[in-house]
Amino acid sequence: MTKAYPFEPEEAPPEYRGIPWIDPVLCIGCGACANACPPNAILRIDDPENGTRRIVLDVGRCIRCARCEEVCPTGAVRLTAEFEAATDDRNDHVEIVELRLARCRGCGKYTCYTERQVEKVLSLIPRGILDFDRVREKLPLCSECKLKLTVLNATKFGEVEP
Amino acid sequence: MIAEFEARFGPILEKRTLGEKKVLYTIMARPEDFQNMVRSLLAGQNVRLFTMVGTDERAVEDAFSITYWFADTSKGELLGVRLYVPEDKPVFPSVAQFHRGALWFEREVQDLLGVEAEGLPDRRRLILPDDWPEGVYPLREDFKYSESPPGEKRYPYARPPEGTSVHAIGPYHIALDEPAHFRLFVRGEEIVGVDYRGFYSHRGIEKLARGRLNYNQVCFIAERICGICGFCHSTAYAQAIEEAAGIEVPERAEYIRTLLLELERLHSHFLWIGVAAHLVGFDTAFMEVWRIRERVMWLAERLTGNRKTYGLVVVGGVRRDLLDYRRELVERELDVMKREFNDVVEFLLSSAGFIKRCEGVGVLSKEKARAWDTCGPVARASGVDYDVRRDFPYAAYRDLSFEVPVEKEGDVLARAIVRIEEVRQSISIIKQVLDAMPGGGILADFGDIPEGAEGISAVEAPRGENVHYILAGDRNTIYRWRVKAATYNNLQTVPDMLVGYTIADAPLIIASIDPCYSCTERVQVVDIESGKSKVVRLGVGICR
Numbered sequence: 001m002t003k004a005y006p007f008e009p010e011e012a013p014p015e016y017r018g019i020p021w022i023d024p025v026l027c028i029g030c031g032a033c034a035n036a037c038p039p040n041a042i043l044r045i046d047d048p049e050n051g052t053r054r055i056v057l058d059v060g061r062c063i064r065c066a067r068c069e070e071v072c073p074t075g076a077v078r079l080t081a082e083f084e085a086a087t088d089d090r091n092d093h094v095e096i097v098e099l100r101l102a103r104c105r106g107c108g109k110y111t112c113y114t115e116r117q118v119e120k121v122l123s124l125i126p127r128g129i130l131d132f133d134r135v136r137e138k139l140p141l142c143s144e145c146k147l148k149l150t151v152l153n154a155t156k157f158g159e160v161e162p
Numbered sequence: 163m164i165a166e167f168e169a170r171f172g173p174i175l176e177k178r179t180l181g182e183k184k185v186l187y188t189i190m191a192r193p194e195d196f197q198n199m200v201r202s203l204l205a206g207q208n209v210r211l212f213t214m215v216g217t218d219e220r221a222v223e224d225a226f227s228i229t230y231w232f233a234d235t236s237k238g239e240l241l242g243v244r245l246y247v248p249e250d251k252p253v254f255p256s257v258a259q260f261h262r263g264a265l266w267f268e269r270e271v272q273d274l275l276g277v278e279a280e281g282l283p284d285r286r287r288l289i290l291p292d293d294w295p296e297g298v299y300p301l302r303e304d305f306k307y308s309e310s311p312p313g314e315k316r317y318p319y320a321r322p323p324e325g326t327s328v329h330a331i332g333p334y335h336i337a338l339d340e341p342a343h344f345r346l347f348v349r350g351e352e353i354v355g356v357d358y359r360g361f362y363s364h365r366g367i368e369k370l371a372r373g374r375l376n377y378n379q380v381c382f383i384a385e386r387i388c389g390i391c392g393f394c395h396s397t398a399y400a401q402a403i404e405e406a407a408g409i410e411v412p413e414r415a416e417y418i419r420t421l422l423l424e425l426e427r428l429h430s431h432f433l434w435i436g437v438a439a440h441l442v443g444f445d446t447a448f449m450e451v452w453r454i455r456e457r458v459m460w461l462a463e464r465l466t467g468n469r470k471t472y473g474l475v476v477v478g479g480v481r482r483d484l485l486d487y488r489r490e491l492v493e494r495e496l497d498v499m500k501r502e503f504n505d506v507v508e509f510l511l512s513s514a515g516f517i518k519r520c521e522g523v524g525v526l527s528k529e530k531a532r533a534w535d536t537c538g539p540v541a542r543a544s545g546v547d548y549d550v551r552r553d554f555p556y557a558a559y560r561d562l563s564f565e566v567p568v569e570k571e572g573d574v575l576a577r578a579i580v581r582i583e584e585v586r587q588s589i590s591i592i593k594q595v596l597d598a599m600p601g602g603g604i605l606a607d608f609g610d611i612p613e614g615a616e617g618i619s620a621v622e623a624p625r626g627e628n629v630h631y632i633l634a635g636d637r638n639t640i641y642r643w644r645v646k647a648a649t650y651n652n653l654q655t656v657p658d659m660l661v662g663y664t665i666a667d668a669p670l671i672i673a674s675i676d677p678c679y680s681c682t683e684r685v686q687v688v689d690i691e692s693g694k695s696k697v698v699r700l701g702v703g704i705c706r
Contacts, residue, residue, distance in 0.1 A: 015482075017467040038379035065382045065473040 012081040017064045019082045022057055022097050026076035028116035029053045029099040033068035033077050042068060051101045051110040059085060060093040074120070105138070106145030113140075163206055163234035164241055171199055180616055181405055186229070186242035196245050197255045200230060203243070204261050208236040210548070211263045211535050212620070213629040213646040216271035218303045220249055226277050228254055230264075231618060231631070235553045240618065247277050256281040263535030266654055274301040289361045292317045300369060307373035320357040322347040329665055333362055337441070337669030344656070344672065351664040356657035371643040372635075377403055377611060378477055380640065384630075385472050387645060388678050390430045393422050394623035395645070396475040398630040401556055403477045406617030406632050409608045413558075413600045415479035420558040421492070421595045422462075422471050423621070424588040428499070429458040429471075430624030431581045431588075434676045438578055439510060441670045442519040447510045454502050461495050464488060479605035489596060500589050507582050520575035524659040524671035527572060534655040538626025538648050539580045540675050544572035550622035562594045574674040611638050623648050625676050649678045 003010070012018060022033075031044035034055065041061040045054045068077040087093065101110040102118050118140050125135060141149065164185055168177075174195065175187040189196060203209055212231040219227045225246040232241045247254050256279035257264040268279035269288035276299035290300075295313035299305060322328050322345075332343040341362035347355035367387060371380050384399040385392035397419055404411055432455035439447035459469045465488055466474045474480050510516055526536070531544035541548055549566040551559045567583035569576035615634045620627045626648030635641030652675040659671050 013464050015464055015467045015488075017473065036379075038375065038382040040374075063382060063386065063472070064468060066467070067379075067382070 012083055014081075016081050016083070017066050017079045019059050019085060020057065020062060020064070020066075020068060020077055020079045021082075022055060022095055023076045023078070024097045026074045027055060027097045027099070028074055028076070028120045029055055029097070029114040030073060030117055030120075031055065032071045032073060036067040036071045038065060038067065039063050046101070046112065048101070048110050048112075051103070053099050053101055053114050055097040055099070057095040057097075058093055059095070060090060102140040104142035104145050105140050106148070107142060109142050111140055111142040115140075163203065163209055163232070163237060163239050166206075167199070167203060167241060170202065171195065180240075180242075180618065183238055184240040184618065186244060186616065188244040189246070193245055193254070196243070197257070199243055200257050201260065203232050203241070206234060208548075209234050210532070210537075211257075211261065211267075212240065212627075213618075213631060213644065214264065214267035214271070215631050215642065215644040216275045216277055216301070217633060217642045218275060218301060219246075221303060225249055226252055226275060228271065228277060230257065231629070233554070233620075235548045238554055240554075242618075252277040253280050255279070256283075258282055258284075262533050263651060263654070266650060273299075275299055276302065286318055289364055291364075300366070307369060317359060319345060319359070320355070323355055325349060326354055331668060331672070338672070340678075342653075342677070344660075344668070346660065346665065346668060348665060351666070353660050353663055353665065353668065356660050358653070358657055360653070368643050368645065371640045375640070377634075377638055377640055380643065381475050381477065382473060384645070385475075388623075388647065389470070390433065390678065391426060391623035391625060391628065391648075393419075393426045393471040393475065394621045394628050395630070395647070397423060397557070398619050398621040398628045399632070399643070399645075400475050400477050401619035401621070402617035402630045402632040403611065403634075404617070405619060406615035406634050407477075407608060407611040409478050409606050411479055411606055412603045414483075414602045415604045415606075416557045417595050417599050418480045418482075418484050418604065419475065420562070421484065421592055422465065422474060423557065424591045424595070425458060425462060425465070426471050427588045427624045428585060429455060429462070430676070431585045432458060432503075434581060434624075434673075435506075435510070435578065437673055438520075438574070438670065439516065441673055442516050444510070444513060444516050447506060447513070447516070450502075450506045450509070454499055454506065457495050457499055461492060464491050476605070478608055479603070481605070483604050484599065489599075492592065493596060496589055496592060500586075503585060503589075517575065519667075519670065520578060521573060522571075523574045523663060523667050524674055525571070525573045526655055526659050528570075530655065530658055531572065534658070535651045536626070536655050537651060538623070539577055539584065540626065540652045540655070542567060543569045543576035543580045545570045550620045550627045554620055556619065556621065558595060558598075561598060562591055564591050574670055577674050625649055625678060626652060647678065649675070653677055 034042045034044040039061050041058050043056045045056060064079065066079050069079055085093065099114040099116055102113055102115045104111050122136060122139065174190065174192060176190050178186045178188070180186055204211070210233050212233040214231065215229045217227045219225060223246060225248050227244055227246050229242050229244040245254055254277065256268055258268050258279065259281045265284060266288060268282050269284065271277050272279060273287055273289045292315050293313045295311050298311050326347040326349050329346040329348050330343065331346060332338050333341040343359040345357040346353050367383060370383060375383060381396045381400055384395045387395045432451050436448045436451035436455065439451060462471045463469045466472065466482065474482055526540065526544045528545040531541050531546050536544070536546070537548065545568060547566065547568045552566055564587045567580050567587070569580055611634045613634055613636045617632045618629065620629045628648055629646040631644040632640060633642040656672055656675060660668055663671060
């Protein structure tokens with residue numbers, strides 16, 4: 001009955017939800033996981049000065065509910081079968097994915113979405129339905145430039161007095 | 163209960179129907195009638211105080227609201243009486259003066275909301291830490307979610323009676339598994355009085371739901387209220403929301419919930435029987451029972467993905483289906499469990515040592531059990547025939563047949579026997595659930611949760627009733643979430659159970675209610691500071 005557990009590996013069953021892991025290759029930094037996470041184990045931290053976004057996963061705070069896995073649009077967050085979380089360094093519990101923020105085509109400032117998010121959105125748009133190159137032209141715009149463009153377009157079509 | 167109340171007080175009240183046999187009355191004209199109403203309600207043969215909710219409704223009504231919920235266990239009716247307490251004079255007449263079960267509710271509302279009960283027999287602080295400043299109330303809307311004001315104070319413990327000495331059990335003690343402080347006033351070996359101070363691990367969950375979480379995130383936080391009956395809490399919460407928003411849960415989801423609720427009862431009762439055996443010094447039985455408990459945890463792991471039935475309930479249903487291979491696992495394990503459990507019980511109950519330590523110890527009379535509104539196995543061992551599963555059926559319990567074991571003696575042995583019998587009932591319930599499992603979906607589609615909708619729901623946890631109350635806010639948030647765990651009432655009776663017995667019996671008596679302090683202590687997220695200048699903060703994400 002007694003197992004030699006720490007000295008021989010113990011496997012979790014296939015249904016088990018263990019420690020989550022973010023695949024840095026697949027992650028687009030949208031932060032859907034951070035929005036869904038009940039205990040705030042995943043945070044989305046923007047640095048608009050240096051143009052980076054960090055998705056910070058703290059396993060020490062995670063409750064293994066797998067809500068992040070459910071909402072992730074690219075399948076980057078996965079719950080592994082790993083259950084051993086003991087460590088003497090809290091940094092071992094933290095996984096950081098750092099991504100570049102996209103630059104605004106209008107003013108050149110950093111926008112509030114990542115380059116990979118832009119790529120993802122472009123990949124979703126079916127060719128031929130929309131004028132693809134025009135969309136491509138406009139896509140990375142910061143919220144201010146977007147607002148300006150909307151006003152400009154509205155005046156162009158006579159909806160608003162210039 | 164509702165018809166009588168209606169006939170007597172109906173004209174002066176505003177009525178609101180929440181559901182079938184569930185009504186809420188609001189006092190409009192004469193608040194001085196409040197005590198009479200409560201008195202006449204509690205005079206009923208099978209009426210118990212279900213829960214009490216204090217809400218800061220100043221944004222809408224310019225007043226705090228105090229709602230007492232009563233349950234008629236023979237008719238399956240729920241009735242709420244809501245009293246509005248003005249902001250400038252937040253005082254209402256105390257119910258605890260004549261009904262002891264209301265004591266903690268009123269002390270809590272005084273602590274967290276700053277609404278005072280006039281004539282409250284024990285006016286000391288209940289929940290807030292000793293060093294919390296006066297006049298700062300965390301559950302008020304104008305209190306900031308992240309605040310934690312400093313202060314300095316000592317707790318006014320009860321004075322020991324003449325000629326007695328104080329023997330402290332807790333906050334940390336080898337016989338306790340969670341922090342709680344029992345001050346036993348002893349004369350020689352005999353306990354003559356008890357003072358209790360708890361709530362050392364209050365976690366601010368109600369405020370968390372108001373401040374940060376959306377309605378579906380709460381399910382996963384609700385599970386963390388208790389380490390054992392987590393599934394009961396999330397189910398009770400989900401049911402309350404489903405009632406408020408009128409969501410129809412698919413039948414299959416209800417059956418899966420029932421299955422897991424019963425699995426959790428098995429787990430909890432195995433745990434308790436093991437602990438009881440350990441506390442009387444019968445460690446062979448302890449190890450044996452916990453070995454069987456391991457089977458339940460293994461099964462939970464296969465069914466839910468977590469050894470503790472976590473993360474399965476969401477509003478509107480469940481997240482994982484009971485696939486055929488999992489069903490076979492349950493069937494196989496149950497047979498083994500049943501056989502092994504019968505052997506262990508025979509072994510345990512044939513031990514004279516175990517019987518002698520439990521028999522006639524920690525007696526709780528039926529009158530006291532009713533006066534304190536105890537629930538679960540503690541109430542049933544004292545002859546109170548009450549079980550939420552039967553009296554307020556939820557999930558699939560309407561379609562299942564099971565017995566509610568009731569004992570008369572009210573001692574530790576009776577509580578053990580009630581739990582042992584419940585294990586057998588649970589095994590039979592799980593078998594029925596597997597046989598009658600309907601097909602279909604497991605998650606309902608639903609729209610927004612209407613603002614101002616209310617829902618109240620109870621689930622029979624292994625320890626008794628868990629009552630969750632929901633008042634929906636705007637944009638799918640929760641305005642007020644009230645949790646009443648089973649231990650909340652059971653723990654209040656412990657001082658009564660302890661008096662008259664010896665110090666040696668104290669750990670067993672305290673353990674006999676299967677106390678779950680974290681269930682009771684629902685509030686406060688703590689930053690853990692360790693050694694020297696190094697600060698480890700949970701939740702910030704980046705550690706330095």
